[in-house]
Amino acid sequence: MLLHLLVPGLYSRLPEWQRSYGWSPQVPGLQRLLAAARRTSGDDGGLTVAGDLLGPTGTAAGFRRRTHGFVDEPGWLCADPVYLRADVDSAILVEAEHLQLEESEARALVADLQAMFAGDGWCFEVADAVCWYALPPSAVVPPELPGTREAAGRDVGLHFRDADQSAQWKRFYAELQMVLVQSEVNRRREARGMTPVNALWFWGAAARATAGRRAVNVVQGGDAVLVGMAQAAGLTPSVPDLNAALDSGGAALVWLDALRRAAAYDDIEAFQEALAEIDAAWFAPLVQALEERRLESVLLYADGRRWDARRRRGLARWRREAALPQALGLERP
Structure with a gap:
Protein backbone atom coordinates (compact mmCIF):
# COMPACT_ATOMS: atom_id res chain seq x y z
CA MET A 1 0.00 0.00 0.00
CA LEU A 2 1.38 3.37 -1.11
CA LEU A 3 -0.11 6.68 0.01
CA HIS A 4 0.51 9.94 -1.84
CA LEU A 5 -0.36 12.69 0.67
CA LEU A 6 -0.60 16.23 -0.72
CA VAL A 7 -0.76 19.00 1.90
CA PRO A 8 -0.74 22.46 0.27
CA GLY A 9 0.46 25.17 2.62
CA LEU A 10 2.39 22.90 4.98
CA TYR A 11 5.79 24.34 4.08
CA SER A 12 5.36 27.66 2.31
CA ARG A 13 5.18 30.02 5.32
CA LEU A 14 7.45 28.13 7.70
CA PRO A 15 10.77 29.68 6.60
CA GLU A 16 9.31 33.16 7.09
CA TRP A 17 7.66 32.31 10.43
CA GLN A 18 10.80 30.67 11.76
CA ARG A 19 12.96 33.57 10.67
CA SER A 20 10.59 36.23 12.04
CA TYR A 21 9.28 34.55 15.19
CA GLY A 22 11.53 31.55 15.80
CA TRP A 23 8.37 29.49 15.33
CA SER A 24 8.85 25.77 15.96
CA PRO A 25 5.53 24.03 16.73
CA GLN A 26 5.32 20.69 18.46
CA VAL A 27 3.77 18.29 15.95
CA PRO A 28 4.77 14.86 17.25
CA GLY A 29 3.13 12.76 14.56
CA LEU A 30 4.62 14.76 11.70
CA GLN A 31 8.02 14.88 13.40
CA ARG A 32 8.01 11.08 13.79
CA LEU A 33 6.91 10.65 10.19
CA LEU A 34 9.71 12.89 8.93
CA ALA A 35 12.25 11.08 11.14
CA ALA A 36 11.48 8.01 9.04
CA ALA A 37 11.63 9.93 5.76
CA ARG A 38 14.18 10.98 3.22
CA ARG A 39 13.84 14.10 1.15
CA THR A 40 13.50 13.25 -2.52
CA SER A 41 13.73 15.41 -5.61
CA GLY A 42 10.68 17.29 -6.77
CA ASP A 43 9.70 20.92 -7.12
CA ASP A 44 6.23 20.68 -8.67
CA GLY A 45 3.05 22.05 -7.17
CA GLY A 46 0.17 19.91 -5.97
CA LEU A 47 -1.92 19.94 -9.13
CA THR A 48 1.10 19.05 -11.26
CA VAL A 49 1.83 16.11 -8.94
CA ALA A 50 -1.81 15.02 -9.07
CA GLY A 51 -1.80 15.26 -12.86
CA ASP A 52 1.32 13.11 -13.08
CA LEU A 53 -0.28 10.48 -10.82
CA LEU A 54 -3.63 10.49 -12.61
CA GLY A 55 -2.36 10.89 -16.16
CA PRO A 56 -5.14 12.62 -18.13
CA THR A 57 -4.48 15.30 -20.74
CA GLY A 58 -6.29 18.60 -20.53
CA THR A 59 -6.16 21.98 -18.83
CA ALA A 60 -6.82 22.99 -15.24
CA ALA A 61 -9.70 25.14 -16.48
CA GLY A 62 -11.14 22.18 -18.40
CA PHE A 63 -10.88 19.83 -15.42
CA ARG A 64 -12.52 22.37 -13.11
CA GLY A 204 -5.67 27.42 -16.19
CA ALA A 205 -5.27 27.45 -19.97
CA ALA A 206 -1.93 25.63 -20.15
CA ALA A 207 -2.43 21.99 -21.15
CA ARG A 208 -0.70 18.82 -20.01
CA ALA A 209 1.13 17.90 -23.19
CA THR A 210 1.00 14.10 -23.00
CA ALA A 211 -1.11 11.50 -21.29
CA GLY A 212 0.51 9.44 -18.57
CA ARG A 213 -0.23 6.12 -16.98
CA ARG A 214 -2.54 6.25 -13.97
CA ALA A 215 -0.55 5.42 -10.82
CA VAL A 216 -3.32 5.47 -8.18
CA ASN A 217 -6.63 3.68 -7.78
CA VAL A 218 -8.17 5.91 -5.09
CA VAL A 219 -8.50 9.70 -4.92
CA GLN A 220 -9.65 11.61 -1.85
CA GLY A 221 -10.03 15.38 -1.78
CA GLY A 222 -12.35 18.20 -2.74
CA ASP A 223 -10.23 20.57 -4.84
CA ALA A 224 -12.33 21.26 -7.94
CA VAL A 225 -9.45 20.78 -10.40
CA LEU A 226 -8.43 17.55 -8.68
CA VAL A 227 -12.01 16.24 -8.81
CA GLY A 228 -12.29 16.91 -12.54
CA MET A 229 -8.88 15.39 -13.16
CA ALA A 230 -9.84 12.23 -11.27
CA GLN A 231 -13.10 11.95 -13.18
CA ALA A 232 -11.21 12.29 -16.46
CA ALA A 233 -8.98 9.43 -15.29
CA GLY A 234 -12.01 7.22 -14.60
CA LEU A 235 -12.08 7.58 -10.81
CA THR A 236 -14.74 8.90 -8.43
CA PRO A 237 -13.14 11.06 -5.71
CA SER A 238 -14.32 10.85 -2.12
CA VAL A 239 -13.76 12.91 1.02
CA PRO A 240 -10.48 12.30 2.86
CA ASP A 241 -10.78 9.25 5.12
CA LEU A 242 -7.63 7.57 6.39
CA ASN A 243 -9.12 4.15 7.12
CA ALA A 244 -10.81 4.02 3.71
CA ALA A 245 -7.51 4.95 2.05
CA LEU A 246 -5.61 2.27 3.98
CA ASP A 247 -8.24 -0.37 3.22
CA SER A 248 -8.28 0.39 -0.50
CA GLY A 249 -5.11 -1.52 -1.37
CA GLY A 250 -2.85 -0.44 -4.19
CA ALA A 251 -2.06 3.28 -4.20
CA ALA A 252 -4.11 6.25 -3.00
CA LEU A 253 -3.88 10.00 -3.54
CA VAL A 254 -5.14 12.13 -0.65
CA TRP A 255 -5.40 15.93 -0.82
CA LEU A 256 -5.64 17.75 2.55
CA ASP A 257 -6.45 21.42 2.08
CA ALA A 258 -6.91 22.57 5.70
CA LEU A 259 -3.62 24.52 5.93
CA ARG A 260 -3.68 26.40 2.65
CA ARG A 261 -5.75 29.46 3.55
CA ALA A 262 -4.08 30.02 6.92
CA ALA A 263 -0.68 29.88 5.24
CA ALA A 264 -1.77 32.10 2.36
CA TYR A 265 -3.04 34.86 4.64
CA ASP A 266 -0.29 34.63 7.25
CA ASP A 267 -2.65 33.44 10.00
CA ILE A 268 -0.27 31.60 12.30
CA GLU A 269 -2.87 30.79 14.99
CA ALA A 270 -5.31 29.23 12.53
CA PHE A 271 -2.43 27.37 10.91
CA GLN A 272 -1.27 25.90 14.22
CA GLU A 273 -4.80 24.79 15.12
CA ALA A 274 -5.33 23.12 11.74
CA LEU A 275 -1.88 21.52 11.84
CA ALA A 276 -2.59 19.98 15.24
CA GLU A 277 -5.83 18.50 13.88
CA ILE A 278 -4.08 17.02 10.83
CA ASP A 279 -1.33 15.67 13.05
CA ALA A 280 -3.81 13.79 15.24
CA ALA A 281 -6.02 12.59 12.39
CA TRP A 282 -3.37 11.77 9.77
CA PHE A 283 0.33 12.05 10.58
CA ALA A 284 0.34 10.12 13.87
CA PRO A 285 -1.92 7.30 12.56
CA LEU A 286 0.23 7.05 9.42
CA VAL A 287 3.33 6.45 11.57
CA GLN A 288 1.43 3.67 13.32
CA ALA A 289 0.27 2.21 10.00
CA LEU A 290 3.88 2.13 8.79
CA GLU A 291 5.01 0.37 11.99
CA GLU A 292 2.17 -2.16 11.67
CA ARG A 293 3.06 -2.76 8.00
CA ARG A 294 -0.40 -1.76 6.82
CA LEU A 295 1.43 0.75 4.68
CA GLU A 296 4.67 0.44 2.74
CA SER A 297 5.38 4.10 2.10
CA VAL A 298 3.98 7.61 2.53
CA LEU A 299 5.00 10.15 -0.09
CA LEU A 300 4.37 13.56 1.45
CA TYR A 301 4.15 16.53 -0.93
CA ALA A 302 4.13 20.12 0.32
CA ASP A 303 4.60 23.26 -1.73
CA GLY A 304 7.13 21.87 -4.18
CA ARG A 305 8.88 19.53 -1.71
CA ARG A 306 8.59 15.79 -1.28
CA TRP A 307 9.50 13.27 1.43
CA ASP A 308 9.39 9.48 1.25
CA ALA A 309 8.58 7.99 4.68
CA ARG A 310 8.93 4.27 5.37
CA ARG A 311 8.96 2.04 8.43
CA ARG A 312 12.09 2.61 10.54
CA ARG A 313 14.30 -0.43 10.97
CA GLY A 314 17.16 -1.35 13.28
CA LEU A 315 18.91 1.50 15.08
CA ALA A 316 16.95 4.06 13.08
CA ARG A 317 13.96 3.24 15.28
CA TRP A 318 15.73 4.93 18.17
CA ARG A 319 16.62 8.09 16.28
CA ARG A 320 15.34 11.17 18.08
CA GLU A 321 12.81 13.23 16.19
CA ALA A 322 14.10 16.64 15.13
CA ALA A 323 12.24 19.89 15.72
CA LEU A 324 9.85 20.58 12.86
CA PRO A 325 11.94 23.27 11.09
CA GLN A 326 14.96 20.99 10.99
CA ALA A 327 12.84 17.96 10.07
CA LEU A 328 11.54 19.90 7.09
CA GLY A 329 15.06 20.88 6.09
CA LEU A 330 15.00 24.52 7.15
CA GLU A 331 18.17 26.17 8.35
CA ARG A 332 18.55 26.73 12.06
CA PRO A 333 17.70 30.26 13.19
Whole structure:
Protein backbone atom coordinates (compact mmCIF):
# COMPACT_ATOMS: atom_id res chain seq x y z
CA MET A 1 0.00 0.00 0.00
CA LEU A 2 1.38 3.37 -1.11
CA LEU A 3 -0.11 6.68 0.01
CA HIS A 4 0.51 9.94 -1.84
CA LEU A 5 -0.36 12.69 0.67
CA LEU A 6 -0.60 16.23 -0.72
CA VAL A 7 -0.76 19.00 1.90
CA PRO A 8 -0.74 22.46 0.27
CA GLY A 9 0.46 25.17 2.62
CA LEU A 10 2.39 22.90 4.98
CA TYR A 11 5.79 24.34 4.08
CA SER A 12 5.36 27.66 2.31
CA ARG A 13 5.18 30.02 5.32
CA LEU A 14 7.45 28.13 7.70
CA PRO A 15 10.77 29.68 6.60
CA GLU A 16 9.31 33.16 7.09
CA TRP A 17 7.66 32.31 10.43
CA GLN A 18 10.80 30.67 11.76
CA ARG A 19 12.96 33.57 10.67
CA SER A 20 10.59 36.23 12.04
CA TYR A 21 9.28 34.55 15.19
CA GLY A 22 11.53 31.55 15.80
CA TRP A 23 8.37 29.49 15.33
CA SER A 24 8.85 25.77 15.96
CA PRO A 25 5.53 24.03 16.73
CA GLN A 26 5.32 20.69 18.46
CA VAL A 27 3.77 18.29 15.95
CA PRO A 28 4.77 14.86 17.25
CA GLY A 29 3.13 12.76 14.56
CA LEU A 30 4.62 14.76 11.70
CA GLN A 31 8.02 14.88 13.40
CA ARG A 32 8.01 11.08 13.79
CA LEU A 33 6.91 10.65 10.19
CA LEU A 34 9.71 12.89 8.93
CA ALA A 35 12.25 11.08 11.14
CA ALA A 36 11.48 8.01 9.04
CA ALA A 37 11.63 9.93 5.76
CA ARG A 38 14.18 10.98 3.22
CA ARG A 39 13.84 14.10 1.15
CA THR A 40 13.50 13.25 -2.52
CA SER A 41 13.73 15.41 -5.61
CA GLY A 42 10.68 17.29 -6.77
CA ASP A 43 9.70 20.92 -7.12
CA ASP A 44 6.23 20.68 -8.67
CA GLY A 45 3.05 22.05 -7.17
CA GLY A 46 0.17 19.91 -5.97
CA LEU A 47 -1.92 19.94 -9.13
CA THR A 48 1.10 19.05 -11.26
CA VAL A 49 1.83 16.11 -8.94
CA ALA A 50 -1.81 15.02 -9.07
CA GLY A 51 -1.80 15.26 -12.86
CA ASP A 52 1.32 13.11 -13.08
CA LEU A 53 -0.28 10.48 -10.82
CA LEU A 54 -3.63 10.49 -12.61
CA GLY A 55 -2.36 10.89 -16.16
CA PRO A 56 -5.14 12.62 -18.13
CA THR A 57 -4.48 15.30 -20.74
CA GLY A 58 -6.29 18.60 -20.53
CA THR A 59 -6.16 21.98 -18.83
CA ALA A 60 -6.82 22.99 -15.24
CA ALA A 61 -9.70 25.14 -16.48
CA GLY A 62 -11.14 22.18 -18.40
CA PHE A 63 -10.88 19.83 -15.42
CA ARG A 64 -12.52 22.37 -13.11
CA ARG A 65 -15.30 23.07 -15.61
CA ARG A 66 -15.96 19.34 -15.73
CA THR A 67 -16.42 19.34 -11.94
CA HIS A 68 -18.91 22.20 -12.24
CA GLY A 69 -20.94 20.43 -14.91
CA PHE A 70 -19.83 22.48 -17.91
CA VAL A 71 -18.79 20.99 -21.23
CA ASP A 72 -14.99 20.85 -21.49
CA GLU A 73 -14.45 22.95 -24.61
CA PRO A 74 -11.05 24.31 -25.68
CA GLY A 75 -10.03 27.89 -25.00
CA TRP A 76 -11.80 28.50 -21.68
CA LEU A 77 -9.95 30.12 -18.79
CA CYS A 78 -10.61 30.20 -15.09
CA ALA A 79 -11.48 33.86 -14.43
CA ASP A 80 -11.82 34.04 -10.68
CA PRO A 81 -13.02 37.19 -8.90
CA VAL A 82 -10.38 38.66 -6.58
CA TYR A 83 -9.41 41.79 -4.74
CA LEU A 84 -5.95 43.14 -5.53
CA ARG A 85 -4.76 45.06 -2.49
CA ALA A 86 -2.28 47.39 -4.12
CA ASP A 87 0.23 49.86 -2.80
CA VAL A 88 3.33 51.46 -4.28
CA ASP A 89 5.45 48.30 -4.28
CA SER A 90 3.05 45.35 -4.25
CA ALA A 91 -0.33 43.89 -5.18
CA ILE A 92 -1.60 41.23 -2.78
CA LEU A 93 -4.22 38.86 -4.17
CA VAL A 94 -7.24 38.12 -1.96
CA GLU A 95 -9.59 35.33 -3.07
CA ALA A 96 -13.35 35.76 -3.34
CA GLU A 97 -13.79 33.16 -0.55
CA HIS A 98 -12.13 35.73 1.72
CA LEU A 99 -14.49 38.45 0.50
CA GLN A 100 -17.75 36.65 1.39
CA LEU A 101 -19.04 37.21 -2.13
CA GLU A 102 -22.62 36.06 -2.73
CA GLU A 103 -23.55 34.12 -5.86
CA SER A 104 -26.18 36.73 -6.73
CA GLU A 105 -23.45 39.39 -6.62
CA ALA A 106 -21.23 37.21 -8.80
CA ARG A 107 -23.94 36.82 -11.44
CA ALA A 108 -24.66 40.55 -11.46
CA LEU A 109 -20.96 41.38 -11.93
CA VAL A 110 -20.63 38.86 -14.76
CA ALA A 111 -23.71 40.35 -16.41
CA ASP A 112 -21.93 43.73 -16.38
CA LEU A 113 -18.82 42.19 -17.92
CA GLN A 114 -20.81 40.34 -20.56
CA ALA A 115 -22.63 43.51 -21.53
CA MET A 116 -19.33 45.36 -21.91
CA PHE A 117 -17.22 42.75 -23.69
CA ALA A 118 -19.60 40.45 -25.62
CA GLY A 119 -19.26 42.68 -28.66
CA ASP A 120 -15.50 42.04 -28.64
CA GLY A 121 -16.06 38.28 -28.67
CA TRP A 122 -15.74 37.52 -24.94
CA CYS A 123 -18.00 35.09 -23.09
CA PHE A 124 -18.21 34.82 -19.27
CA GLU A 125 -19.82 32.09 -17.13
CA VAL A 126 -20.42 31.66 -13.40
CA ALA A 127 -20.16 28.28 -11.70
CA ASP A 128 -20.58 29.67 -8.19
CA ALA A 129 -19.62 32.77 -6.23
CA VAL A 130 -15.88 32.10 -6.39
CA CYS A 131 -15.35 30.15 -9.62
CA TRP A 132 -15.91 32.02 -12.87
CA TYR A 133 -14.85 31.26 -16.44
CA ALA A 134 -14.05 33.27 -19.54
CA LEU A 135 -13.69 32.39 -23.21
CA PRO A 136 -11.59 35.05 -24.95
CA PRO A 137 -11.77 35.81 -28.66
CA SER A 138 -9.30 33.78 -30.67
CA ALA A 139 -7.03 36.76 -31.32
CA VAL A 140 -6.47 37.38 -27.59
CA VAL A 141 -3.66 35.41 -25.96
CA PRO A 142 -3.82 35.57 -22.14
CA PRO A 143 -0.65 35.56 -20.04
CA GLU A 144 0.26 32.36 -18.19
CA LEU A 145 -0.36 32.86 -14.48
CA PRO A 146 -0.42 30.48 -11.49
CA GLY A 147 -3.71 29.29 -10.07
CA THR A 148 -5.75 31.54 -7.79
CA ARG A 149 -5.08 29.34 -4.79
CA GLU A 150 -1.35 29.31 -5.42
CA ALA A 151 -1.30 33.10 -5.77
CA ALA A 152 -3.61 33.87 -2.82
CA GLY A 153 -2.06 36.07 -0.15
CA ARG A 154 1.00 36.70 -2.31
CA ASP A 155 2.37 39.73 -4.08
CA VAL A 156 1.30 39.03 -7.65
CA GLY A 157 2.90 42.15 -9.10
CA LEU A 158 5.93 40.09 -10.08
CA HIS A 159 3.71 37.65 -12.00
CA PHE A 160 2.23 40.53 -13.98
CA ARG A 161 5.63 42.04 -14.67
CA ASP A 162 7.14 38.73 -15.81
CA ALA A 163 4.13 37.52 -17.80
CA ASP A 164 4.07 37.99 -21.56
CA GLN A 165 1.23 40.50 -21.95
CA SER A 166 0.26 41.97 -25.29
CA ALA A 167 -0.89 45.57 -25.60
CA GLN A 168 -4.34 44.21 -26.46
CA TRP A 169 -4.46 42.21 -23.23
CA LYS A 170 -3.30 45.14 -21.10
CA ARG A 171 -5.98 47.37 -22.62
CA PHE A 172 -8.67 44.75 -22.02
CA TYR A 173 -7.57 44.20 -18.41
CA ALA A 174 -7.61 47.92 -17.63
CA GLU A 175 -11.14 48.22 -19.06
CA LEU A 176 -12.27 45.16 -17.12
CA GLN A 177 -11.05 46.63 -13.84
CA MET A 178 -12.84 49.87 -14.61
CA VAL A 179 -16.13 48.02 -15.20
CA LEU A 180 -15.76 46.19 -11.89
CA VAL A 181 -14.86 49.29 -9.88
CA GLN A 182 -17.83 51.21 -11.26
CA SER A 183 -20.36 48.38 -10.89
CA GLU A 184 -23.41 48.84 -8.69
CA VAL A 185 -22.57 45.59 -6.88
CA ASN A 186 -19.24 46.93 -5.70
CA ARG A 187 -20.69 50.31 -4.78
CA ARG A 188 -23.22 48.58 -2.52
CA ARG A 189 -20.51 46.36 -1.03
CA GLU A 190 -18.31 49.32 -0.22
CA ALA A 191 -21.27 51.18 1.30
CA ARG A 192 -21.68 48.20 3.66
CA GLY A 193 -17.97 48.29 4.53
CA MET A 194 -17.19 45.18 2.47
CA THR A 195 -14.22 44.67 0.17
CA PRO A 196 -15.06 45.00 -3.54
CA VAL A 197 -14.11 42.70 -6.40
CA ASN A 198 -11.67 44.83 -8.37
CA ALA A 199 -10.06 42.28 -10.71
CA LEU A 200 -10.31 38.82 -12.23
CA TRP A 201 -7.48 36.30 -12.05
CA PHE A 202 -7.16 34.45 -15.37
CA TRP A 203 -5.40 31.09 -15.30
CA GLY A 204 -5.67 27.42 -16.19
CA ALA A 205 -5.27 27.45 -19.97
CA ALA A 206 -1.93 25.63 -20.15
CA ALA A 207 -2.43 21.99 -21.15
CA ARG A 208 -0.70 18.82 -20.01
CA ALA A 209 1.13 17.90 -23.19
CA THR A 210 1.00 14.10 -23.00
CA ALA A 211 -1.11 11.50 -21.29
CA GLY A 212 0.51 9.44 -18.57
CA ARG A 213 -0.23 6.12 -16.98
CA ARG A 214 -2.54 6.25 -13.97
CA ALA A 215 -0.55 5.42 -10.82
CA VAL A 216 -3.32 5.47 -8.18
CA ASN A 217 -6.63 3.68 -7.78
CA VAL A 218 -8.17 5.91 -5.09
CA VAL A 219 -8.50 9.70 -4.92
CA GLN A 220 -9.65 11.61 -1.85
CA GLY A 221 -10.03 15.38 -1.78
CA GLY A 222 -12.35 18.20 -2.74
CA ASP A 223 -10.23 20.57 -4.84
CA ALA A 224 -12.33 21.26 -7.94
CA VAL A 225 -9.45 20.78 -10.40
CA LEU A 226 -8.43 17.55 -8.68
CA VAL A 227 -12.01 16.24 -8.81
CA GLY A 228 -12.29 16.91 -12.54
CA MET A 229 -8.88 15.39 -13.16
CA ALA A 230 -9.84 12.23 -11.27
CA GLN A 231 -13.10 11.95 -13.18
CA ALA A 232 -11.21 12.29 -16.46
CA ALA A 233 -8.98 9.43 -15.29
CA GLY A 234 -12.01 7.22 -14.60
CA LEU A 235 -12.08 7.58 -10.81
CA THR A 236 -14.74 8.90 -8.43
CA PRO A 237 -13.14 11.06 -5.71
CA SER A 238 -14.32 10.85 -2.12
CA VAL A 239 -13.76 12.91 1.02
CA PRO A 240 -10.48 12.30 2.86
CA ASP A 241 -10.78 9.25 5.12
CA LEU A 242 -7.63 7.57 6.39
CA ASN A 243 -9.12 4.15 7.12
CA ALA A 244 -10.81 4.02 3.71
CA ALA A 245 -7.51 4.95 2.05
CA LEU A 246 -5.61 2.27 3.98
CA ASP A 247 -8.24 -0.37 3.22
CA SER A 248 -8.28 0.39 -0.50
CA GLY A 249 -5.11 -1.52 -1.37
CA GLY A 250 -2.85 -0.44 -4.19
CA ALA A 251 -2.06 3.28 -4.20
CA ALA A 252 -4.11 6.25 -3.00
CA LEU A 253 -3.88 10.00 -3.54
CA VAL A 254 -5.14 12.13 -0.65
CA TRP A 255 -5.40 15.93 -0.82
CA LEU A 256 -5.64 17.75 2.55
CA ASP A 257 -6.45 21.42 2.08
CA ALA A 258 -6.91 22.57 5.70
CA LEU A 259 -3.62 24.52 5.93
CA ARG A 260 -3.68 26.40 2.65
CA ARG A 261 -5.75 29.46 3.55
CA ALA A 262 -4.08 30.02 6.92
CA ALA A 263 -0.68 29.88 5.24
CA ALA A 264 -1.77 32.10 2.36
CA TYR A 265 -3.04 34.86 4.64
CA ASP A 266 -0.29 34.63 7.25
CA ASP A 267 -2.65 33.44 10.00
CA ILE A 268 -0.27 31.60 12.30
CA GLU A 269 -2.87 30.79 14.99
CA ALA A 270 -5.31 29.23 12.53
CA PHE A 271 -2.43 27.37 10.91
CA GLN A 272 -1.27 25.90 14.22
CA GLU A 273 -4.80 24.79 15.12
CA ALA A 274 -5.33 23.12 11.74
CA LEU A 275 -1.88 21.52 11.84
CA ALA A 276 -2.59 19.98 15.24
CA GLU A 277 -5.83 18.50 13.88
CA ILE A 278 -4.08 17.02 10.83
CA ASP A 279 -1.33 15.67 13.05
CA ALA A 280 -3.81 13.79 15.24
CA ALA A 281 -6.02 12.59 12.39
CA TRP A 282 -3.37 11.77 9.77
CA PHE A 283 0.33 12.05 10.58
CA ALA A 284 0.34 10.12 13.87
CA PRO A 285 -1.92 7.30 12.56
CA LEU A 286 0.23 7.05 9.42
CA VAL A 287 3.33 6.45 11.57
CA GLN A 288 1.43 3.67 13.32
CA ALA A 289 0.27 2.21 10.00
CA LEU A 290 3.88 2.13 8.79
CA GLU A 291 5.01 0.37 11.99
CA GLU A 292 2.17 -2.16 11.67
CA ARG A 293 3.06 -2.76 8.00
CA ARG A 294 -0.40 -1.76 6.82
CA LEU A 295 1.43 0.75 4.68
CA GLU A 296 4.67 0.44 2.74
CA SER A 297 5.38 4.10 2.10
CA VAL A 298 3.98 7.61 2.53
CA LEU A 299 5.00 10.15 -0.09
CA LEU A 300 4.37 13.56 1.45
CA TYR A 301 4.15 16.53 -0.93
CA ALA A 302 4.13 20.12 0.32
CA ASP A 303 4.60 23.26 -1.73
CA GLY A 304 7.13 21.87 -4.18
CA ARG A 305 8.88 19.53 -1.71
CA ARG A 306 8.59 15.79 -1.28
CA TRP A 307 9.50 13.27 1.43
CA ASP A 308 9.39 9.48 1.25
CA ALA A 309 8.58 7.99 4.68
CA ARG A 310 8.93 4.27 5.37
CA ARG A 311 8.96 2.04 8.43
CA ARG A 312 12.09 2.61 10.54
CA ARG A 313 14.30 -0.43 10.97
CA GLY A 314 17.16 -1.35 13.28
CA LEU A 315 18.91 1.50 15.08
CA ALA A 316 16.95 4.06 13.08
CA ARG A 317 13.96 3.24 15.28
CA TRP A 318 15.73 4.93 18.17
CA ARG A 319 16.62 8.09 16.28
CA ARG A 320 15.34 11.17 18.08
CA GLU A 321 12.81 13.23 16.19
CA ALA A 322 14.10 16.64 15.13
CA ALA A 323 12.24 19.89 15.72
CA LEU A 324 9.85 20.58 12.86
CA PRO A 325 11.94 23.27 11.09
CA GLN A 326 14.96 20.99 10.99
CA ALA A 327 12.84 17.96 10.07
CA LEU A 328 11.54 19.90 7.09
CA GLY A 329 15.06 20.88 6.09
CA LEU A 330 15.00 24.52 7.15
CA GLU A 331 18.17 26.17 8.35
CA ARG A 332 18.55 26.73 12.06
CA PRO A 333 17.70 30.26 13.19
